[in-house]
Amino acid sequence: MRETAYALEGIRYAYPGSAGPFRLEFDSLRIGAGDMLALVGPNGAGKTTLLLILALLARPSQGKLEFFGEDPWTGDDTAVRSRREAVLVTHHPYLFKGTVFDNLAFGLKVRRVPEAEWQSRIKEALTLVELSGLERKPSSGLSAGQAQRVALARALVLRPRVLLLDEPTANIEAGLALRVEAIVQETCHKMGTTVVFSTHNFSQASRLGDEILYLSDGRRVSFSHENCFSGTAETDGRRSWIEPRPGVRIVFEGRRTGHLTCVINPAKIRLFAAGDPAAGNGPNVFAGRVTRLEITGADLALVRVSGGLTFRVTIPLTEIETRGVSLSRPVLVRFGPEAVELIGSGAESRDNTHD
Amino acid sequence: MIVHDLLLAISVSLKTSGLAALIASFLAVPAALFLAGTEFRGKRAVLLINQTWMAAPTVVIGLLFYSLLGRSGPLGRLGLLYTQTAMTVGQVFLILPLIIGFSYTALRQVDRRARLTALTLGASPRQAGWVVLREARFALLVAVLAGFARAVSEVGIAMMLGGNIRNATRNITTAIALETAKGEFSNGVALGAILLVITLGINVLVQVGLRSRD
Numbered sequence: 001m002r003e004t005a006y007a008l009e010g011i012r013y014a015y016p017g018s019a020g021p022f023r024l025e026f027d028s029l030r031i032g033a034g035d036m037l038a039l040v041g042p043n044g045a046g047k048t049t050l051l052l053i054l055a056l057l058a059r060p061s062q063g064k065l066e067f068f069g070e071d072p073w074t075g076d077d078t079a080v081r082s083r084r085e086a087v088l089v090t091h092h093p094y095l096f097k098g099t100v101f102d103n104l105a106f107g108l109k110v111r112r113v114p115e116a117e118w119q120s121r122i123k124e125a126l127t128l129v130e131l132s133g134l135e136r137k138p139s140s141g142l143s144a145g146q147a148q149r150v151a152l153a154r155a156l157v158l159r160p161r162v163l164l165l166d167e168p169t170a171n172i173e174a175g176l177a178l179r180v181e182a183i184v185q186e187t188c189h190k191m192g193t194t195v196v197f198s199t200h201n202f203s204q205a206s207r208l209g210d211e212i213l214y215l216s217d218g219r220r221v222s223f224s225h226e227n228c229f230s231g232t233a234e235t236d237g238r239r240s241w242i243e244p245r246p247g248v249r250i251v252f253e254g255r256r257t258g259h260l261t262c263v264i265n266p267a268k269i270r271l272f273a274a275g276d277p278a279a280g281n282g283p284n285v286f287a288g289r290v291t292r293l294e295i296t297g298a299d300l301a302l303v304r305v306s307g308g309l310t311f312r313v314t315i316p317l318t319e320i321e322t323r324g325v326s327l328s329r330p331v332l333v334r335f336g337p338e339a340v341e342l343i344g345s346g347a348e349s350r351d352n353t354h355d
Numbered sequence: 356m357i358v359h360d361l362l363l364a365i366s367v368s369l370k371t372s373g374l375a376a377l378i379a380s381f382l383a384v385p386a387a388l389f390l391a392g393t394e395f396r397g398k399r400a401v402l403l404i405n406q407t408w409m410a411a412p413t414v415v416i417g418l419l420f421y422s423l424l425g426r427s428g429p430l431g432r433l434g435l436l437y438t439q440t441a442m443t444v445g446q447v448f449l450i451l452p453l454i455i456g457f458s459y460t461a462l463r464q465v466d467r468r469a470r471l472t473a474l475t476l477g478a479s480p481r482q483a484g485w486v487v488l489r490e491a492r493f494a495l496l497v498a499v500l501a502g503f504a505r506a507v508s509e510v511g512i513a514m515m516l517g518g519n520i521r522n523a524t525r526n527i528t529t530a531i532a533l534e535t536a537k538g539e540f541s542n543g544v545a546l547g548a549i550l551l552v553i554t555l556g557i558n559v560l561v562q563v564g565l566r567s568r569d
Contacts, residue, residue, distance in 0.1 A: 057474055076480075084477035094468035097490055106486075107476040154476065 003033040003068065005162055005194040006054060011063035013049060022061065024049045024218040031196065033068070033161070036188045038209030039198040042228060046218035047198035048091065051164050054196055055088035068161070084111055086162035091170060091198075093151030095139035100126070100150055103139055107158045125157035126150075128183055145172045152180065156187060163187065165197035169204065181208055202226055202266075202312065203294050203302050216263065221341070226312040227264040233257050239337060241283075248308040251283035252340035260342055266314040268339040271303065271323050274330035285334045286311065290327050293320075301325070305333050360521065360530075364546075365553065368507055368526040371439050371517075375446035376503035379454050382447075383502075384495060387458035388484060392470070402459070408452035413511030420445045421515050437518035442526070445512035450502035457501055461494030462487060496565060504554055527553075 006029065013024040024046045031037055031054075039047045052058040053065065056072050056079055065072070072082035087107070095103050104122045113121075126132050129149040134142075142150060148171055155163060165184065169177035185208060188195045199205050205212045214221045216228070231242030233256040240256040241249045252262060272279040279285050288307025295301055301320050303313045311333050315323065325331065390398065422428050424436040435441045469490045473483035488495065510528040517524030519533060527550045534542040 055475060057471070080477070080479045083474070087477070088475040090468065090471065090475065092468070094466055094472045096469065096472070096486065106473070106478075110476065110478045110482055158477070 004030055004066070005033045005035070005068060006031040007064075007066040008053075008060075009064045011053065011060045011065060013053060013058065014061045022218065024053070026050075026063070026220060029213070029220075031194060033194050034188070034192045036185070036195040036197075036208055036210045038205035038212045039196065039215060040200070040202060040205045040212055041198075041215035042200070044217075045215040047215055048166055049218070050215070051088060051166050051196065051198060054162070055086050055164050056083045057088065084158075085160055086164060087155040087158055087160040088164040089151050089155050089166065089168060091166040093148060095142070095147055095150060098139060099135065100131070100137050100139060100142070101135040103150060104135075104154050104157050107154060111158065121157050122153075125153040128156060128187075129153045130179065145176050148172050149176075149180065152183065156183075159191065160193065162194045162196070165195065167198055167200070169199070169201075177204075184208065206300070206302075217261070221263065226266050227269070228261060229263075229309065230259065230261040232259050239283075245308055248286075249283070250309075250340060252337045252342065256342065262340045262342050264311070264335055264339055265341070266302070266312045269311060269313040269333050269335045271305070271313055271315060271325060272332040272334065273324040274332055276332065279332040279334050282334070283337060284340075285332055287330065287332055290325060290329050290331055293325065293327055305331055360525070361546075361549075363522055364525050364527050364530045365549065367439060367442075367517075367524060368528070368550070369553070371442045371513070371526065372446060372503055372506035375443045375450060375506045376454075376499055378443070379447045379451045379502055380499045383451055383454035383498075384458050384488070387455050387462055388488065390455070390459050391462035392484075392487070405452045405455050405459075409456055411449070411452075413449060413509040414515065415511075416445055416449050417512040417515030420448070420512070424516065436516065437520060437524060439517065439524055441516040442513050442524060445516045446506040446509065449509060449512060450505050453505055454498050454502040457498030458491075458495055461491040461498060464494065465490045492565065496561060500558055500561065503557070507554060508550065 008026050008029040011024065011026040011029070012022045014022045039050060041047050049058065053060055056067065059073055067082050067086070070078075070082070072079050096106060101122060104125060105118050108118050108121065122135060123132070126134060129152055131146060131149055131153065134146070134150075139147070139150065148168070152165075152168065163184070168184065169180050172180065181204065184195055184197065187193050197208070229242065229244040229250055231244045231250075233240045233242050235241075235255045235257060237255060239251055239253060241251045242260065242262065243249050250262065274287065286305075286307055286309060288305040288309075288311070290303055291306040291310075292304035293301060295317065299317050300314045301317050303315060303325055305311045305313060313333060315325070319325075390401065420441065421436070423430045424433065424441055425431055426436070435444070465487050470483045470487050473486040474480070478486060508528060510532055513519070513524070513526050513529050514532065517526065517529065519525050519529040525533070527546055531543045531546045534540075534546065
C-alpha cells in the first residue's frame with residue numbers, strides 16, 4: 001500500500017485570537033505520497049489556509065494532522081524538521097534581497113547541506129526552470145515570470161517530499177504557465193514528489209491533478225465553485241429562488257430565505273442550440289453565447305456560456321458536434337432545481353443541502 | 356590645545372559613544388523586532404513613550420544619572436561618577452529610544468512575506484527573524500549610525516557624568532565647551548570640524564563595507 005503523505009481528521013482552523021467562526025473545516029482528508037492534488041475554489045474558499053496547514057505553518061485549532069505517519073506538532077523542533085520536508089511556494093512569491101544564487105542557497109543553508117553541493121544543485125534547479133546562467137543576477141532585476149520560476153527553483157533545489165504551490169501560474173503569461181505545469185508534472189512523476197497546488201483554473205486542475213478537491217467557504221464541496229451565485233432567497237413555499245441579477249432567477253428546491261450562495265455542478269448543466277424546443281420552458285433556462293471552448297485533459301470540453309449570467313458547462317468531447325457547440329454560437333443552458341446546491345449560508349432551513 | 360590632548364579627547368569620544376551605540380543596538384534592535392512582529396495591548400502606549408523619550412534633553416538624562424551615581428545617590432557606592440563608564444551608560448539611555456524608533460520603522464517596512472518565505476523554506480523562527488533583520492540591514496545601519504551620531508555630538512551627559520576631566524573624561528564636545536568658555540572660538544570651531552570629519556569617515560567606512568559584502 002502506498003504511503004500516506006497527509007492524513008487530516010476533524011481539522012478546524014480559526015485565525016489565532018479570532019473569536020469568529022472556523023476559517024476551515026475538514027472532516028477527513030488523505031493525500032497519498034506521490035499524488036498530485038488540485039485545490040479549486042474561489043477567493044476566500046480556504047485554499048491558501050489549507051496550504052499553510054499542509055506546509056505546517058499554521059497549526060489547526062482542532063483535529064489531528066499526520067505528516068508521513070507522524071504528528072509534526074509534538075514540539076517546535078519536530079515542526080521545523082517536518083516543515084523542511086514540505087516546501088510552499090506562495091502566491092506572489094517573495095525573493096530575498098541579493099542574487100538568484102543567494103535565494104536558492106537559503107534553503108540549502110538552513111538544512112546544512114554541504115556547500116560543495118550547492119553549485120551543482122542550484123545549476124540543476126535553474127536549468128529545470130529554464131533560467132540557466134542567472135545565478136549572479138540580482139533578484140530585484142527579474143521580471144514577474146522569472147521571479148515566479150526562481151521561486152519554483154528555490155523550492156525544487158531542496159528536493160522536498162512535498163511541494164505546495166499556491167496558484168503557481170497566476171502571474172505569468174500563458175506559454176510560461178504551460179512550461180511551469182510541465183515542470184511540476186515532471187517533478188511529481190520523476191521524483192515521486194507529492195504536489196498540492198491551488199488554482200482558479202478548472203481546466204488546469206483537470207489537466208494536472210490526479211484528484212481535485214473543491215473548496216468553498218472553508219469547506220469541501222462536491223464539485224467546482226464554477227457557477228457560483230449569491231443573492232437573497234425568496235420562497236413560494238414549495239420552491240425558492242435567488243436573483244443574482246435583477247430579473248434573472250435561479251430556482252431551487254426547498255424553502256429558504258435570507259442571503260445565500262449556490263453552486264451548480266458544470267456536469268449537471270445541459271446545453272442546447274438556441275431555439276431548440278428540447279430545452280423546454282421550465283425554470284433555470286438561460287440564453288447566452290459560447291465565449292470559451294477549452295479541451296481539458298479528461299476527454300471533456302469546458303464551455304463558457306455568457307449571457308445574463310455566465311455559466312461553465314462540461315460536456316464530453318464527443319458531444320461538441322452533436323450539440324452544435326462552437327465559439328460565439330447562441331445556445332441555451334438548462335439545469336433542474338435539484339442541481340442547485342446551497343453552500344455557506346446561515347438561512348433557517350437546510351433541507352435542500354446534500355453535501 | 357596640544358595634539359596629545361586632542362587625540363585623547365577624540366579617543367574618549369569614539370570609545371564612549373561607540374560603545375554606547377553598540378550596547379544600545381544590542382538592546383534596541385531585538386526590542387524593535389519584537390515590537391514590529393507582535394501585536395499586544397498597550398503597544399501604542401509603548402511607542403508613544405519611546406517617541407517622547409527621544410526628545411529628552413541630554414542634561415535631563417545627565418541630571419537623572421548624576422542623582423543616581425552621585426555619592427549620596429542609590430548607586431553612589433559603585434564610584435562611577437566622572438568616569439567614561441558613566442558617560443557611556445548615560446549615552447546608552449539617550450540613544451536607546453532613537454535606535455528603537457528607527458529600527459521599528461525599518462523593520463515594519465520589510466515586506467511581510469519575507470518572514471513567511473523564510474519559514475516556507477525551512478527556517479526556524481529564529482532564522483526567519485534573522486532574515487527580516489537582513490532584509491532591513493541598510494535601514495538598521497542608519498538607525499545605529501544615527502544613534503552614534505547623537506551620542507558623539509551630545510555635551511550634556513558627557514559634562515555632567517564625565518566632569519570634563521583632562522586626559523580622563525574630556526571628549527570632543529566637552530573640549531569644545533571648554534575652549535568656547537575660554538574664548539578660544541577658533542579652537543572650538545576646529546574641534547567641531549574634526550568631530551564632523553570623524554563621523555563622516557565612520558559613516559562612509561560602514562556603508563562601503565556593507566555594500567561590498569552585498
